[in-house]
Amino acid sequence: MASALFYILIFPGFLFVSVFGLAAEYIDRKLCAKLQNRVGPPWFQPLADLVKLVAKETVMPVDADLTIFRLMPVVALTAAITALLYIPMWGPQALFSFQGDVIVVLYLLTIPTLTFFLGGWYSRSVFSMIGAARSITQLFAYEIPLFLSILAPALLANTWSLSEMTVFYGQHPRYGLFNFAGFWIALTALLGKLEKVPFDIPEAETEIVAGSFTEYSGRLLAFFRMTINIEMVVGASLLAAVFLPYGLHLGPLVGFVLYLLKVLLVVALLSLSRTVFARLRIDQMIDFCWKYVAPVAFAQLLADLMLKGLLG
Amino acid sequence: MALLDRIVRWARIKSPWILHFNSGACNACDIEVIAALTPRFDLERFGVLLKGTPRHADVLVCTGPVTRQIKDRLVRIYEQMPEPKFVLAVGTCACSGGVFRGCYNVMDGIDSIIPVSAYIPGCPASPQAIIDGVVKLLAGIDHPETQAAAEESKPAPVEDRPAGKEAVEVTR
Ligand code: SF4
Numbered sequence: 001m002a003s004a005l006f007y008i009l010i011f012p013g014f015l016f017v018s019v020f021g022l023a024a025e026y027i028d029r030k031l032c033a034k035l036q037n038r039v040g041p042p043w044f045q046p047l048a049d050l051v052k053l054v055a056k057e058t059v060m061p062v063d064a065d066l067t068i069f070r071l072m073p074v075v076a077l078t079a080a081i082t083a084l085l086y087i088p089m090w091g092p093q094a095l096f097s098f099q100g101d102v103i104v105v106l107y108l109l110t111i112p113t114l115t116f117f118l119g120g121w122y123s124r125s126v127f128s129m130i131g132a133a134r135s136i137t138q139l140f141a142y143e144i145p146l147f148l149s150i151l152a153p154a155l156l157a158n159t160w161s162l163s164e165m166t167v168f169y170g171q172h173p174r175y176g177l178f179n180f181a182g183f184w185i186a187l188t189a190l191l192g193k194l195e196k197v198p199f200d201i202p203e204a205e206t207e208i209v210a211g212s213f214t215e216y217s218g219r220l221l222a223f224f225r226m227t228i229n230i231e232m233v234v235g236a237s238l239l240a241a242v243f244l245p246y247g248l249h250l251g252p253l254v255g256f257v258l259y260l261l262k263v264l265l266v267v268a269l270l271s272l273s274r275t276v277f278a279r280l281r282i283d284q285m286i287d288f289c290w291k292y293v294a295p296v297a298f299a300q301l302l303a304d305l306m307l308k309g310l311l312g
Numbered sequence: 313m314a315l316l317d318r319i320v321r322w323a324r325i326k327s328p329w330i331l332h333f334n335s336g337a338c339n340a341c342d343i344e345v346i347a348a349l350t351p352r353f354d355l356e357r358f359g360v361l362l363k364g365t366p367r368h369a370d371v372l373v374c375t376g377p378v379t380r381q382i383k384d385r386l387v388r389i390y391e392q393m394p395e396p397k398f399v400l401a402v403g404t405c406a407c408s409g410g411v412f413r414g415c416y417n418v419m420d421g422i423d424s425i426i427p428v429s430a431y432i433p434g435c436p437a438s439p440q441a442i443i444d445g446v447v448k449l450l451a452g453i454d455h456p457e458t459q460a461a462a463e464e465s466k467p468a469p470v471e472d473r474p475a476g477k478e479a480v481e482v483t484r
Contacts, residue, residue: 029356033354033356036351037351038351038352038354038356038357039354039356039357040354040356040357041356041357041359042326042357042359044326045326045327045359047323048322048323048326048327048359049323049327049359050323051319051320051322051323052320052323052324052326052327052370055320055323055324056370056394056395056396057394057395057396058394059367059392059394127365205363205364206364209364209365210363210364210365210367210368213365213368214364214365214367215365215367216367216368217367217368217394218394221367221368
């Protein structure tokens with residue numbers, strides 16, 4: 001009981017993941033600033049933003065469906081934090097694992113997008129409804145490449161559990177290199193999931209104010225911001241566990257430091273693309289995902305299947 | 313509780329998100345506000361972010377005199393912002409009406425419609441002046457007593473002059 005509470009509240013649960021999420025946001029913003037040749041925010045900036053939002057008035061729109069409007073931010077945060085429990089961090093074994101937890105993690109990471117949709121839709125403002133429709137449209141574009149690119153390594157490892165996957169790739173490190181294309185596909189999909197710049201169409205502030213979050217303020221907005229930060233960390237951890245499962249057998253401490261470095265690498269790649277690219281239109285984004293990203297994901301899947309067949 | 317208050321006040325000072333609103337400026341002040349947000353001046357150093365929606369904003373940055381057309385919209389946007397909120401009047405026009413003062417189609421400065429927390433004169437106000445104004449505004453938040461005193465000594469909002477639409481209907 002006590003250990004379960006410790007897992008849920010402190011490590012790797014709520015406290016750790018919140019601090020980690022805030023740190024990731026800081027690194028993302030600072031790196032982005034450095035790449036744009038400016039100084040950037042001080043280290044406590046994400047924390048100050050969070051505290052300020054929590055202490056601010058939360059406006060409830062008259063037209064909104066208040067139950068859903070209030071509930072969605074909490075659901076989003078819960079789903080994002082839960083997903084981390086199944087991802088191996090300091091060793092090849094995650095805190096919890098069972099056959100099929102890859103699928104569960106992928107679906108848990110889909111829930112925040114659905115809550116963005118529902119929350120935006122039920123705030124009943126024109127801008128948030130457009131944003132909600134866009135985020136669900138975008139979901140259909142990146143979700144399938146993401147699933148394919150994460151499930152292909154699972155097929156090769158012949159298991160549906162993330163922990164067993166890391167064990168397998170720890171024993172056969174060269175097979176991990178084989179999934180190189182999958183890493184970039186998953187990274188692209190993650191950009192779409194986090195609604196970061198080339199794919200920030202659902203919250204394009206120059207066209208539709210703030211998309212789904214237009215009507216959200218105060219505490220509820222703080223929840224959503226935290227969700228996006230934590231989703232970034234969890235997504236990066238998932239990528240690290242599936243595509244960079246190296247060095248995890250070197251003991252918990254080294255493994256954990258390596259894990260942090262891997263997550264840092266993924267976050268750095270995300271902020272690099274945020275600085276380099278400009279926003280696409282929604283139809284261009286869907287074209288891009290279906291015409292180029294999905295076929296490559298299929299090719300990766302086929303290649304993995306063939307390799308598995310060859311190896312018997 | 314005192315500690316909590318101090319933490320919250322610290323957070324408020326360190327993270328002012330702004331909403332830029334042109335209430336009838338000649339556009340020069342707007343260009344200066346945008347210039348202040350560019351990498352050269354880098355307002356993100358102070359935690360300033362430009363937001364698109366009044367729901368996320370803490371500071372309403374207004375430029376220009378209030379035209380009679382935009383008066384209702386200005387009030388509406390102000391009402392949409394969650395508490396605590398601050399208003400920054402950028403440019404001579406926003407402070408007093410400037411060169412447009414007394415025109416048949418404009419009210420006077422921003423403070424004839426909504427309460428203003430800090431004034432930044434200049435025609436147009438330069439980015440340096442705007443940053444200075446923001447820093448002074450934040451210093452005001454840090455000392456709520458002076459802020460409250462300033463609030464009290466402020467003249468009551470000027471009543472709408474006879475011509476033009478009267479009713480200010482605030483809807484969400
Ligand atoms: S203060 Fe000067 S620059 Fe600014 S809006 Fe007025 S006339 Fe234009």
